[in-house]
Every structure is written in C-alpha cells, then in structure tokens.
Amino acid sequence: MALVPMRLLLDHAAENNYGLVALNVNNMEQIQSIMMAAEKTESPVIIQASRGARAYAQNNYLRHLIIAASELYPNIPVCMHLDHGDKPASCLDAIEAGFTSVMMDGSLTTDGQAADYDYNVKVTKEVVTAAHARGVSVEGEIGVLGSLEHCGGEKEDGHGLEGTVDHSKLLTDPDEAARFVADTGVDALAVAIGTSHGAYKFSTKPTGSVLSMDTIKNIHAKLPNTHLVMHGSSSVPQELQDIINKYGGKIKPTFGVPVEEIQLGIKHGVRKVNVDTDNRLAITGAIRKVFAETPEKFDPRDFLKPAREAMMKLCMERMTQFGQAGHAGKIKQITLADQAARYASAKKGACGTGCGCK
Ligand code: G3H
C-alpha cells in the first residue's frame, strides 16, 4: 500500500484515545526493526527522518527503503515524516521526494536562535498551504525545546535551545498555542514542556518542576481537537545504560521521560511521541555486547542482527505502552490525493487553509 498521510493516523489515534510513537531512522536495519515490531504488535507506524538522516543516507536511500517497507507490509499503514524541517525549502524538498508528512520547526531560526511568533507563523503557514494542496500533513512547533535543568552541562543533540538562559521560551504558552493553531492550520502541534533531545535530559527522575505535564494539560484544555506532539521523549532506560556501560561504554548517569508521564500526556491530547535516543542506546548496547563477547567476529551481520532485535524490542514496548498496538488493521488506508480532497472540501476556517480549524 502507498504511504499514508500522518493526519489519518493522528485522527484515528484521537478517536480511539491512543498515542503513536514516531521513530527516527537513518538506515535499513532501523526501518526493518520498526516494521518487524509493527507486524508483531499490529501497529500503524510513523517513520521519521531528520535533515541529518536524509543527508547521511543521501535522501534517496531512505526514501526507497521506507517505500519498500510499505510494500512489504501492505497491511501496516506507514507514514513517512520529515523531522525538524528548518525552513520551508527543506519541507518542500521532502514533499517533492514523497514524504507524506513534514515538520516545519519555525520555533527556531535557521541560525538556531529562538524565532519570534510572526516568523514562526509565516514559515509554517507557507508550508501548510503547499503541503495541504498535496494531501501532506504538517507538524508545527510553538515554544522551544530544551531542558529546564541543563542536566550535567551536557549539550543537547541539536534542534533545541540548550545552553541559553531564557527559560521562559522553554514552556509553551497555552494562549499562544491556540493562536498559532488558528493562524497556521497545522495538523499537529509540538509543544515545549521541558524535554530536550538526546540522552542527558534530567539528573534525577523528573518532577513537575522540570517536566511540565501541566503545560500539556493546559494546552489540551484550550485546544481539545489539536493533536499534540511530545519531542525528546526517550525514557533512557537504566537497563540500556547498564548494558552499554557493562561492555565498555561511558554513559553518565541520566534520566529520560518516564513512560507513565507520556501515558498521562496521551490522556491529554498527545498523539505523536518522538523517540530516537532509546533506539540509539538499544543498538549501541547490542553491538558493544557482540564486540566484547566475541571479538573474533567481523561479519557485520553478526552485530547488526542483534542490534536490529534490540531496537525491535524497544519499538514493540513503546507501541504497546502508547496504545497503538492492535490498530493497524482498523485504519482504512487513504492516499495523499484522498487527503488533499478532504482538505479542499473542509469548511474554510480562520486560517484560510481549508484545514477545518475554527
Ligand atoms: O530531533 C532529533 C532527532 O533525534 C534526530 O537527530 O538530527 O541527529 O538525526 P539527528
């Protein structure tokens, strides 16, 4: 089956009160892990590629691998999403390449500085107009990702505002979020609640002072029909840290976003949960184990297979914990052309894009 628009998956998740893990990929084995997990748990999937991933894999490799995945598993709805597009041109390029969903991250300027509201609306709306005409979904971001804690002085793995002192930007203002959705017509909204990318998010198990689930609740109260997105949502499991360190790695003590907090978010409108780091940890641990225990091996399959299994296991856990398991076959798959027709026939809302917003 052809790739499906993300809007289809998020609408189904909202109607049935579950969340979808959105999984970052850079290579074939990661895509295989996701599809194996999706098949075992009967889950719809969002596979996402960052600009870095697209550059690493020369775009076309990833694109064809994800298309191959959707062909090999026709019963699994697969969305191909651009993670953290930095400017309209990046999103348009991904749309041209066949991505069925894009994130226009206008919360930052292309220099990585916090952008002002008008800039964010301008670039996001430009992408929404172009994307919706082709049935492609758009995720926007309001507020800037970054740790409220600056855990251990570690620098964030990009796409955030780590290292700045302006904490006011690091929590999304619910009123501004409501204005942003009305002004842009985005299909999904990433919000800032104190999470950051990478392994070093919190130095102890996070409380409400550094991980603001109340912000999610307040935004959802104002925007009950908007699909919310949690970035930086790896849980950084202790057992994965232990495996890496046992086999010669050097992960410093750290905490991620507890799964139960994500589950709370899902009760309050979170439909997309971005996870990359946990899979990086699972893969690294599995490979280190093979290298340490059987140093005589040199066939890449000897370490890539366990790595693939480890990532599959993590993906299955999240698919089950977030509630998307069991839903793949319940979703009537549609094409981008079908979704474009839906946008076109939707009542024109305040944003003027035909997205159906009020
Ligand atoms: O947003 C962050 C994701 O983990 C992607 O990271 O830009 O290193 O591919 P990346």
Ligand code: 13P
């Ligand atoms: P993690 O680094 O917590 O996995 O977050 C990934 C992410 O938000 C991708 O956009």
Ligand code: ZN
């Ligand atoms: Zn992110």
